[in-house]
Amino acid sequence: MSKIGAFLRQHYPALAHPSYVRLLWATAFSSLGSQFTVLALSVAVYSATGSVASLAGIWAVRVASRLLLQPFTGALADRWDRRRTLVGGYLLSALLAASLVLVLHEPLWVYPLVFLIQTVEGLVSPAMAAAVPSLVPKEALVSANALRVVLTKVTASLGPALAGLLYGLVGPLWLFLFDALTFAGVAYAVRGLPATLGAAQSRRGTSLWAEAAEGVGFAVNSRTVLIILLLSLLTSLFWRVVEIVMVPISLEVAQIGAAGMGLLYTSLTLGGVLGVAFLGALKKGIPGLAWVVLLNTLLAVPMLLGATFPTFPMLLAVFFLSGILFDISGVATQSLLQAVVPKQFLGRVFSLVNVSLALGVLPVLALVDPLVRWLGSAGTLQIVSLLVGGMGVLLFIAAKVRVSSVEKKEEPSG
Secondary structure (H helix, E strand, O other): OHHHHHHHHHHOHHHHOHHHHHHHHHHHHHHHHHHHHHHHHHHHHHHHHOOHHHHHHHHHHHHHHHHHHHHHHHHHHHHOOHHHHHHHHHHHHHHHHHHHHHHHOOHHHHHHHHHHHHHHHHHHHHHHHHHHHHHOOHHHHHHHHHHHHHHHHHHHHHHHHHHHHHHHHHOHHHHHHHHHHHHHHHHHHHHOOOOOOOOOOOOOOOOHHHHHHHHHHHHHHOHHHHHHHHHHHHHHHHHHHHHHHHHHHHHHHOOOHHHHHHHHHHHHHHHHHHHHHHHHHHOOOOOOHHHHHHHHHHOHHHHHHHHHOOOHHHHHHHHHHHHHHHHHHHHHHHHHHHHHOOHHHHHHHHHHHHHHHHHOHHHHHHHHHHHHHHHHHHHHHHHHHHHHHHHHHHHHHHHHOOOOHHHHHHOOOO
């Protein structure tokens, strides 16, 4: 066992830091609980209302929270002591998860509760991403983020199946309470982390609005952050289109049925796990901006092939390759931001990334239905893949343009 541990620490240097390992396992446990809530909440609301619109409303509330509040929650993540922020945020998340039992009595409770849950997540998520550089050195950031993604993917694979089984046995109430317990567990794990967890400097007399505006100003004036924000919007837009049009492509064009479609997403998850596991073991340095842009841009290539040749073997290979590219690009993006953004801005920058992801959903909601009616599901995916790929190429060129000597010092190469 010691040989296995030594092997893992050699290839994943983040495992040599006990505080990070403590947090890693706690967040993985919480991720499993979140999977339970996603399934239980969707089934409970649909069973009570019989309306697909009620499920769409849940997503609309989540997007609204990201667009309206996350720039300010990111400012709070930079203003407050990060350890106390995480402890308080996870305890509040535990309370809100337990409060979802109210939905079982009145389905309309789902909307304010989901809005509050998403708001707290908008505070906790940036604070967590901003805290990781305080737990591991820069050369271990890639392995730290890779390990978190691997465990999240594993729980994302096991969670829905286990939640479906438990839903039939014990009902949604106990699934909500289990999720609350996992959040409380993360709060306890964070409480034992070092007190110097990226604590923010006091900003007395500065309004929250001014700090949020300061974060936006920093992002706009940082070439790296600005390109990543645009890239996040494109990636979000692309994947929302894939999620929508892949249903008719699978069922009507490729005719592989629901079971075949399930295998496609299993292939996506497996590709992501393997890709990130190898990235964490092989990549010790911080990836450069051009490399991050290239990884995100290449996502359009396999989906273009899948839309052009929609057979089951091709789609299976496409989803596997897409899983690799999608997850290693996510780890590379997060690691780059953690390495180059000053700690006092990390919370606000990661919040702005979440806002960009939400903004990417809006054009899809407005345009995907007319495009499918005009071009068909496969044609829509082809056009969107070409559009996203072309814009990715422009961002890649922008990332390769020579910059000032000041910015060269901030951005790692290749």
